[in-house]
Amino acid sequence: MQKTDIIIGGGFFGMYLAEFLSKAGHKVILFEKGNDFMQEASLVNQARIHQGYHYPRSALTALRSRVSYPRFIAEFQDCVYDTFEKYYLIGKILSKVTAKQYQQFCHRIGAECNPASDKIVRLTNPHFVEAAFETIEAAFDAIKLKDIMKQRLADAKIESHLNAMVVKVGPDGKGLRVHVKGPDGAINDLYADQVFNTTYADLNQLIVASGLQSIPLKYELTELCLVEPPDLLKNCGITVMCGPFFSVMPFPSTGYHSFTHVRYTPHRTWTEAQHTTTLASFREDGGAISVPSAWEAIRRDATRYLPILTDCAYQRSLWTVKTVLPRSERDDSRPILFKPNYGLPHFHCIMGGKIDNIYDVIDALQLQKGIV
Ligand SMILES: Cc1cc2nc3c(=O)[nH]c(=O)nc-3n(C[C@H](O)[C@H](O)[C@H](O)COP(=O)(O)OP(=O)(O)OC[C@H]3O[C@@H](n4cnc5c(N)ncnc54)[C@H](O)[C@@H]3O)c2cc1C
Known part of the structure; x- marks a missing residue:
């Protein structure tokens, strides 16, 4: 008999x-x-399609990224933006890797990494930057990706509902009962053979509302600054590794660059014990985020590494809640969270730490008996 799945x-x-x-x-x-x-x-992120370069402290994540990268590029080529130059710079002070170690790491994972041209090196401050490497990486346009996925759902004739919030899930015979609040505030309940909780920052909210034990997670209120870069950097993405540094790279869905900083981008952090804290907890009545932007602190710090960045023209900030596994705090890895039958038979909780993790999710589902 055909299974009914609620996502x-x-x-x-x-x-x-x-x-x-x-x-x-x-x-x-x-x-x-x-x-x-x-x-x-899925919209408010750095839009980087990871090739491994970002993960010198987690060889497994780097290698998995190398496997997923060509898959993602091939499957979503219409939203891939790859015509910009991509540089990874190595910080001199506080960096967790040296330039030599970084080059060795890239060599080990088979990722191309060549000394950057003088054009870029000349822009760096040698007191703060040990080396600059040119690499191969791409970004994705999240709005085009959304449109592709919407079309695919339409082609597959999938029933989908917007403004429909699932408030809890409970057992019902051999399956599950899902309580959904519609746009009019009315609660409807439906039967499903399986339920997939893919709510990312809200995973635990739903889990706890369903009477289950929360999953250890760390949350960060995150600010993604959008800037118009100076002309010389319009066609470049620059990431300084590996420590409390920053990244400025094309954000294709807007035409601006995103600017993020390891130290200043996360404004608040909390754990699953405060699972009811959401992005809405930081919004004022009019919808604006009540926390001041860290843009000036970001610009001040980044300018020490690349003085030209002082000419970035700040546009606006996007805000979201980033969710990471506690383990990622230690090694910066990005494994998936996959908890089949979590607290209830047929209730599956899933989270990916990066967009291409979707392929790891699909592999995990196929290995798990009885789901697909
Ligand atoms: C700041 C930041 C930077 C990042 N940078 C990158 C990057 O450069 N490259 C990369 O690959 N990955 C990056 N990531 C990670 C990547 O964005 C995520 O792994 C991915 O988008 C997660 O997708 P998702 O569908 O699980 O979550 P989401 O896109 O957050 O989707 C979850 C959805 O669930 C909905 N929802 C929540 N609760 C309910 C409910 N009760 N009922 C109904 N709907 C509900 C929400 O409204 C939301 O639409 C970044 C993430 C962040 C936050």
């Missing part, structure tokens, strides 16, 4: 999963609490 959360992971399960022959219903798909982490 909670219309970010990239929920949408991709919906299509995957539908193609596997399941009846799928997708619920998203927002008024459009992919408006949270």
Whole structure:
């Protein structure tokens, strides 16, 4: 008999999963609490399609990225932006890797990494930057990605609901009962054979509301500054590794560059014990975020490494809640969270730490008996 799957959360992971399960022959219903798909982490992120360069402290994450990168590029080529120059700089003070170690690491994972041209080296401050490398990496346009996924859901004739918030999940015979609050505030409940919780920053909210034990996670209120870079850097992405540094790179869905800083981008952090804290907790009545922007601190610090960055023209900030596994705090790895049958049979909790982790999720689902 055909299985009915309910997917909670219309970010990239929920949408991709919906299509995957539908193609596997399941009846799928997708619920998203927002008024459009992919408006949270799947939109507000650095848009980097990881090739491994970012993970010198986690060889496994670096190697997995190298496997997923060509898959993602091939599958989503219409939203891939790869015509910019991509530089990784090594910080001189406080860096967790030296230039030599970084080059060796790139060599070990088979990622191209060549000394940057004088054009870039001349822009760096040698007191703060040990070396600059040119690499191969791409970015994705999150709005084009959303449009692709919407079309794919339409082609697969998947039932999906916006402004529909799942408030809790409970047992019901051999399956589960899902309580959904619609746009009119009314609660409807539906039966599902399986439920997938792909709500990222809200995973624990739903878990606890369903009477289950929260999953250890760390949350960060995150500010993504959007800037117009100086002309010389318009076609460049620059990431300083590996420590309390920064990254400025194309953010294709707006035409600006995103500017993030390891020290200043996270404004507040909390754990699963405060699972009810959400982005809304930091919004004023009018919707604006009540926390002041860290842009000036970011610009001041980054200018020490690349003085030209003082000419960035700040546009606006996007805010979201970043969610990471406690383990990632130590080694900066990005494994997936995959908790099949979490607290209830057929209730599966899933989270990816980067967009291409979707392939690890699909592999994990296929290995788990009885889901697909
Ligand atoms: C600041 C930042 C930078 C990042 N940079 C990168 C990067 O450069 N490269 C990369 O690959 N990855 C990056 N990531 C990670 C990547 O963005 C995430 O791994 C990915 O977007 C997670 O997708 P998702 O679908 O799980 O989550 P989301 O896109 O957040 O989707 C979850 C959805 O669930 C919905 N929802 C929540 N609760 C309910 C409910 N009860 N009922 C119905 N709907 C609900 C939400 O409204 C939301 O739409 C970054 C993340 C952040 C936050």
